[in-house]
Amino acid sequence: MANGITTATALRWLERYAGILAENKDHLTALDSAIGDADHGANMHRGFQAVLAKLPGLEGKDPGEVFKVTAMTLISTVGGASGPLYGTFFLQAGAGLAGRPTLSPQEFAAGLEKGVAGVIQRGKAAAGDKTMVDVLEPAVAALRKAAEAGELTPSALAEVAAQAQECAKATIPLLARKGRASYLGERSRGHQDPGATSAAYLFTALAETFALQTPKP
């Protein structure tokens, strides 16, 4: 299981995600001020800075525990709807994985699928509603496909990340049907969804994590 998901991989993924959020928090907030309440960047940044502070204490734990602590930290620090949604994603992703020091690519993909299902159940959004589901669902499906090939390669994950970015951009013409943006009706068209954008960064962070940890041939 040369390229399974170890605790170290999970920690580096979350660390990199916190870094990307820090670099892009103003961008996320700008997207959110167009169709929401202008706090998505600040809220996600605050939440993942709190997660970042907890990562050193998780080195001896298993990936399932890492995701659970991430979830509990997010739900108490992010607030609004993003807190419970991202919290649910990590809580469900880590459910049932206790005691497993390394996850196979398939187990990891299955965990993220459970995470997406949890987000859909919590937020009651469907594909095309202009939400984070528009990125999470196809990107995790692509990740599952890559995992079924047997191992997660940096190039396969780079493709997943690129697809996630495309899906985030594809929310621009959509009419928002959930969340605060739905109050704008037709005026929500023409803006990229901030939640879809922050969700796409999850896959950018994952691709960068694998690119760094896999030695070049």
Added chain:
Amino acid sequence: MDATDVPSPVKKLINSVEDVVEEAMAGLAAAYDGILTAHFGPNFLKRTDAPVKGKVAVISGGGSGHEPLHGGFVGRGMLDAACPGAVFTSPTPDQMLAATEAVDGGKGVLHIVKNYTGDVMNFEMAADLARDQGIAVEAVVINDDVAVKDSLYTAGRRGVGATVLAEKICGAAAEEGRSLEQVAALCGKVNAAGRSMGMALTSCTVPHAGKPTFELAEDEMEMGIGIHGEPGRERMKIRPADEVTEMLLQPLLDDLAPGSQDEVLLFVNGMGGTPLLELFILYRKAQEILRNRGISVARSLVGPYITSLEMAGASMTLLRLDDELKHFWDAPVCTPALRWGL
């Protein structure tokens, strides 16, 4: 002049915007220390004698700024705990989870949730986490605001005045030993039989926003306002109290359609900046309108119970009563804001 001497940017009796909620919680708990206790990190207010063994626990919560809702309703015969969020902002699931754990007396916990997207989602998450720990949790969402159909917002009717009535009635049923399923069903019954509508004469200022949530001219009022200053049905020139009463009451009668022999509870609520003197003027007219339709006002509540900071205005709630609801309404209650029968 050190930093603490810098005058507040908003004209409010606060020390700093960051400390508003915690300092108010501490003050409430100090003033009523025999009734409730404040817990910090995560924040919640809990009945001093909770958990009460063998009793269903009832908790609620929501953004701060609506006092006495919810903290002022913690005590015997009403809430076991309340979770205050930041001003006009949903509390987070860790608060409701901690409160649920702290008050569970072994018969389960009812969450009474006002219908706002953030509140609903955060309470759902807390309920899931509590159930994972083996605590039985039921949640009932209150959505009694008839103004919302035609307003800008699409997440469904908002939860307003009926929340106060549901907390009182469910708290009493829990006190009398009803099961979690029974208390939850009763909460649903109150929600189904209750309707509300509000209006504003002035806006309100959220401390951290520093400026009024919306603008209303000196001679204007907003009908159908929400408790966070959300837009209502119509903005219009101010009218005499009797006409405003008719405008608040008519949509409730249209929607609830009480029969001529029905008994109701009439709740005239102040939004925070309107004196009781004016609320009683509204009450007098509302009762007259109801009496003329043959509807008897069997119970009443008048005062600022679900407010919107310093907003001037009022809301009206009608609850259709039966013997069961009257019984639980009359049952003893001992909270900072409601107290009788003891």
